[in-house]
Amino acid sequence: MAETTSNGAQSVTDHALERYIGNTIRELRQKHGLTIADVAEQVGISRGMLSKIENAQTATSLETLAKLASALGVSLATLFRNYNIPAGSAQLVKRDEGMEVVRRGTKRGHTYHLLAYDQGPTKLFEPFLITMDDASEVFPTFEHPGTEFIYMLEGAIEYRHGQSTYRLNPGDSLTFRGDIPHGPEKLVALPIRFLAIIYYSTLPTME
Structure with a gap:
């Protein structure tokens, strides 16, 4: 041998x-x-x-x-069987340890926690945990490259995409093109928490 x-x-x-x-x-x-x-x-x-x-x-x-x-x-x-298996490189983000980020126009009652980061110069996706707890906040609309997927965890929200509005309750999901104006239209039941995952087919532009 x-x-x-x-x-x-x-x-x-x-x-x-x-x-x-x-x-x-x-x-x-x-x-x-x-x-x-x-x-x-x-x-x-x-x-x-x-x-x-x-x-x-x-x-x-x-x-x-x-x-x-x-x-x-x-x-x-x-x-x-287990000889020479490549080393793993998974990224673990523990509960409440996601990186808090601020997106354009969101100043209060609207928190973004990025659940995975440091993925290299070309990002393929960005997963966020989004929390909303202020019904009086005025939300901006967003536009970005790629496709976005939303999954409701808690509360209820009316979410606009282009000319359509969708009512989302816990367990509901919504998938849409990110380059069409979108964003929260009405906070129906607080607090609201949902996952938003943005998949980029090309390199995203910096806001």
């Missing part, structure tokens, strides 16, 4: 693979309550050899790995 370089040194990649295989075999053996002697006897290798395999001190053949997998009740593919 192990490859060597021109000077006879084992490659770093092979060491990483042997450590992964060794750790996986040990974890499976311990999970099933088996001793090194139990597994070594089933596979037909010495206890010392199995110990070396688990500690990445030696390479072994695919035939032996297949026997080890069988003794541990898994397939050979299972031993390699």
Whole structure:
């Protein structure tokens, strides 16, 4: 299994693979309550050899790995299943930790929390949690590139898009083109909370 370089040194990649295989075999053996002697006897290798395999001190053949997998009740593919999986890069924003932003014309009773940010120079989408709690506020209309999706969480609102007005209650959703004038028309029941997700097919312009 192990490859060597021109000077006879084992490659770093092979060491990483042997450590992964060794750790996986040990974890499976311990999970099933088996001793090194139990597994070594089933596979037909010495206890010392199995110990070396688990500690990445030696390479072994695919035939032996297949026997080890069988003794541990898994397939050979299972031993390699989680090897070399790319690192995750998900962004977690905890409750009440969204970045508060101010959009043009919204000064009071209208709060935007951006739920994902730092996405690089080209933004593909922006998800907002929007809260409204002042019925006397006069809301501006908005226009922006892309498509917007709204999902009502709490309260009730009349929302205008172009020449049409829509009544939104909890559980309702609305999808529309962002380049057509839109915005809250009337706050029906306070407080109001809804998710607004803007998807950009092209780079958004700065307001």
